Amino acid sequence: MDSIILNGIKLALAGPIELPLRWVGDDELLRQLLAAWMVIDERDIPFNPRLIGKPGVGKTTLGYAAAKRLGREVYLFQATMDTRPEDLIVTPVIGPDGSIQYAASSLVSAMIRGGVLILDEGNRMSEKAWASLAPLLDDRRYVESVITGLRIHAHREFRIVVTMNEDSSTFEVPEYIHSRLQPQLYIDFPEAGEELAILKENLPFAGSAILGYVVDFLQKGHAADEPYSVRDGINIARYALKMMAATQKEPRELLPLAVQRILGEDALRYLK
Ligand SMILES: Nc1ncnc2c1ncn2[C@@H]1O[C@H](COP(=O)(O)OP(=O)(O)OP(=O)(O)O)[C@@H](O)[C@H]1O
Ligand SMILES: [Mg+2]
Structure with a gap:
């Protein structure tokens, strides 16, 4: 497994995913997502768009296809109601020799490598978990790992897209997070x-x-x-x-x- 050393701490990195997915149909949605990720000036930052729609309309497929269109590696984080802040960032694991090692989440691995993260079913995640992403989602573009004490900055090329089911909101996403997950792109049933x-x-x-x-x-x-x-x-x-x-x-x-x-x-x- 790949790893990286930050401030003397070794982090094992997660790998990207390869899925046999291709986006068919509404190219306009693909263009809108790519436009939101675009950076038009050195002082500009990308948006963190949110894909909203009923279950099974193609949210994950669209995020994946857009990332592939950019030619980037794609990482997936499946959010659940049990997702803890450290799950999103860095978790300790026991190595083969019994020592403590640190594993970067797929999100942090994408941040370090400049990949695209699909944060899937973000509506399922608790406010506590969302709070740990607040600095990443504004112009600071970093996360803090409580477990290692590291502040981890996102690569310039890092992009994120969050998918949300409009039907099954497990938690209300707090307002300060809402305002960081813009623009919102709605996926409707296809013609x-x-x-x-x-x-x-x-x-x-x-x-x-x-x-x-x-x-x-x-x-x-x-x-x-x-x-x-x-x-x-x-x-x-x-x-x-x-x-x-x-x-x-x-x-x-x-x-x-x-x-x-x-x-x-x-x-x-x-x-x-
Ligand atoms: N526009 C599309 N192009 C290609 N495949 C699509 C499209 N829309 C839906 N699909 C197919 O429909 C299935 C569901 O798509 P996907 O998993 O992306 O939906 P979703 O909105 O993320 O669903 P969920 O809310 O359950 O996570 C997949 O098999 C996907 O390949
Ligand atoms: Mg999905």
Whole structure:
């Protein structure tokens, strides 16, 4: 594992992630995110944008795709309600020889290497955890590690994007953090043509007929303000495809079964 020495303290660094994700559809959102990260002068600093939308609309995918577009390494931190301030920064671990070693989080590893951090599902994190990021998210651009006593400055190229589900706010994000997570980019459900392209991208081995049925179903759900997401659509199509392979039955026959097993009985009313 890579490590770095800061003020005599050795930090083990986390590695970037590689995901098979590609953003399909609304290029405008990608441009807006990239613009927010741009720095236009030596004295300028980048924004820390927030991607907001219902579950499964593509928030994580958009953050990842934008980072890749910049040609940067991508790091992911999955926030939960149990995330502690030190989890975000540096945690002590016991080394193979029984000595204490220090592990930098994916966030700090991205800060040091000049990568992009996706802070995923930030709405789940407590105020205490958010408070430790306050200096990073304004013009100071550093974090303090209580455990090592280190102040760690972000590389010039470091960028961060926070995703938040608008449905499942576990904690209210405090106002002083809200004001540091700007601009807010909303991701809405895609239009039919885009949704079909997204399904095709994710299920390149599926026939057009079945994906057409699924898009039709999803669009009716979106119009009725149901929380059915692209991810649900991918799962419905994938399940129907497996059943087709196993039973040799027709998509028309298997789709209701797939919808019912993925989303429940109620969802059947949106199937023609
Ligand atoms: N515009 C898109 N382009 C490509 N794939 C997409 C797009 N939107 C959604 N998807 C696909 O839909 C699935 C869900 O996307 P993603 O995980 O990015 O959503 P999310 O908003 O982060 O969801 P959650 O709120 O559950 O974290 C993934 O399989 C992703 O590949
Ligand atoms: Mg996500």
